[in-house]
Amino acid sequence: MIKKVYREGGAYSSDMVIDEVSVSVKRLTKNYGKITAVNDISFDVLRGEIFGFLGPNGAGKTTTIRIITTATKADSGEVYLNSFDILKNPLEAKNSMGVVSQYINLDMELTCKENLIVHGMLHNMKKRKILERIDYLLDYIEIKDKENVQVEKISGGMQRKLMIARALMHEPEILFLDEPTVGLDAHSKRKIWDLMVKINSENKTIFLTTHYIEEAQQLCNRVAIINSGNLIEVDTPENMIDKIGIIALDVFNHDDCTTYFFDSREKALESASKMDGKIIIREANLEDVFLDKTGRRVKK
Ligand SMILES: Nc1ncnc2c1ncn2[C@@H]1O[C@H](COP(=O)(O)OP(=O)(O)O)[C@@H](O)[C@H]1O
Ligand SMILES: [Mg+2]
Known part of the structure; x- marks a missing residue:
């Protein structure tokens, strides 16, 4: 398995080798009444890769990410995070994952810094550690000057970046992002891509969902194609394209x-x-x- 690595100037190229399993999903199914949102899907996410879940609206992407991140339960099937069953070891699972949901769920009335403090407290982090991480992360996502600004007053692109910073507060090994660039202009989108690549280059596994072809093709080491709850194929974008011509x-x-x-x-x-x-x-x-x-x- 070959990893894509960011190069200055915006090109992504390949080197490093990845093999260990980070998330293992086995025969997951979830129905909402008569709708089968996720239909008996299985796949592994490898440690250190950017894994993409590509499919149109209604394909079952959010449902899958919500099951893996313990926000909802599957009807059947299993999920292992670092070999831990997420249902039997929910605390270990929660601490090793950071989650950026599809919709902005920041507290608009609080400042950027306050949003991160709340998250740190929910994760039982020590006060000193919380402040240290906030300093580091706001700098990392390049919005240090907005530290004390109310979230409702910053741009949509900055709010997305703040959600990513929040998910990284407790230093998770794997970051889940549900359609992280929807609704953003081309410049902000590129900024989020760069940020994901930077995070990944620091040995974090990234699982993202998208309905943007380009996002999956440019950013992901491997892509799972999902349609109407069914997993169609999992492979590198290059191999998938090679196979059709x-x-x-x-x-x-x-x-x-x-x-x-x-x-x-x-x-x-x-x-x-x-x-x-x-x-x-x-x-x-x-x-x-x-x-x-x-x-x-x-x-x-
Ligand atoms: N809470 C829910 N109640 C009923 N149906 C739902 C719910 N969540 C998702 N669905 C349905 O499940 C299917 C998959 O949805 P979702 O996982 O949100 O897809 P995606 O994220 O790929 O757009 C859709 O048909 C959707 O309408
Ligand atoms: Mg969705």
């Missing part, structure tokens, strides 16, 4: 578009030369993988 040929015919895949640009060009209509040759991406496996697009 790295070059895509979109052939437009009136309003229809048919996509063909090839393992080289030469083969794609050769086929294109025999076709009529508007044709686009491009690199295949995870959206193509998703479409290939499910017949639908991640984003409508």
Whole structure:
């Protein structure tokens, strides 16, 4: 298993090797009445990787993350965190995880610093340690100057970063983030990506959910594709794309578009030369993988 490593300038490249299991999910199922939100899914998250859960709205991403982080219970199945059963050892589990939920759940009337203090107290941290961590983390997420500002007065991007800082207060080994960049502008999104890569480079495992193809493809060592509660595939983005063909040929015919895949640009060009209509040759991406496996697009 190869790890992506951040390089100055924004490119992500590969080195380091990862193998140990950090989170093990076995045959998890959860129903809400007649809706099966999560349908018998199993996967492992490896220590030190950025693992992505990619799927459209309603796929079961939040439900899965909520089960793993003990916010809700599964109907059946098991979850192990560092080999501990989360239901039998909830305290160990809670202390080794930091959670950033899908929706902003900061206390808007409190200052940035006060929000972090509350979290530290809930985790029974010593006062000195709390203040030390706050100093470090506000600096780390580059909002030190907002320390004493009410949360409602800072931007959405800063609020997300503050939620990440809060989740890191008690120094968890694994960070869970549910759609961490939804609703953010391109610049703030990039800042959050950089922050996730920085956190990961300090040996923390990251589990994130997303419906952004680019986010999964750029950031994640491995991706699980989830659709209607079913786990479709788990692999590196590169392997998934290799399997369908790295070059895509979109052939437009009136309003229809048919996509063909090839393992080289030469083969794609050769086929294109025999076709009529508007044709686009491009690199295949995870959206193509998703479409290939499910017949639908991640984003409508
Ligand atoms: N508390 C709930 N009560 C009833 N249905 C729910 C609840 N939470 C989620 N669902 C349903 O379960 C499915 C999966 O939802 P969710 O896990 O939130 O998906 P995602 O996070 O991928 O958008 C959806 O059909 C959703 O409507
Ligand atoms: Mg969700």
